[in-house]
């Protein structure tokens with residue numbers, strides 16, 4: 001039977017690699033070309049939604065900004081709510097937040113503390129996992145809000161940067177549609 005959806009290998013060919021962005025030595029894996037292709041976008045969401053459904057998701061959390069693109073679409077596909085994990089200063093209500101280390105300096109993520117009911121299964125979605133700093137901080141934050149965080153879904157994993165392994169080490173199963181070698 002012919003699958004109506006593009007396979008992960010076909011999706012990988014739709015990701016554009018831009019060398020030396022945003023700095024020399026980084027191979028930027030650009031999803032603009034993937035999401036601009038209607039079957040590419042639909043199939044990515046389909047594959048992620050299958051995983052989220054199997055994980056028993058009650059809520060989908062997406063990390064700003066590219067996690068919003070895939071996460072919100074997955075939530076709609078499954079008929080469940082979406083929780084934005086935001087950069088600081090964006091949300092109008094009283095928030096909870098977490099600071100986390102970057103290679104140079106720190107960054108912060110914030111969310112609405114009432115967005116999750118205690119004990120709900122929250123599945124995280126982002127476009128890419130590199131060092132895992134963003135995903136680890138998000139998992140901690142979503143747990144602070146009362147969520148059970150046991151699964152994280154990514155379109156792209158860069159396994160050489162170790163983020164997926166770090167996330168698994170904190171009790172989160174990691175699934176990615178594709179991997180790229182190197183940074």
Ligand code: AMP
Pocket residue numbers: 026027028029030066126127128129130131132133134135163183
């Ligand atoms: P990290 O916290 O190191 O796992 O980085 C995760 C975030 O940085 C992801 O949400 C990506 O959007 C972005 N990112 C990191 N490395 C790359 C890369 N090589 N290509 C594209 N985006 C990247």
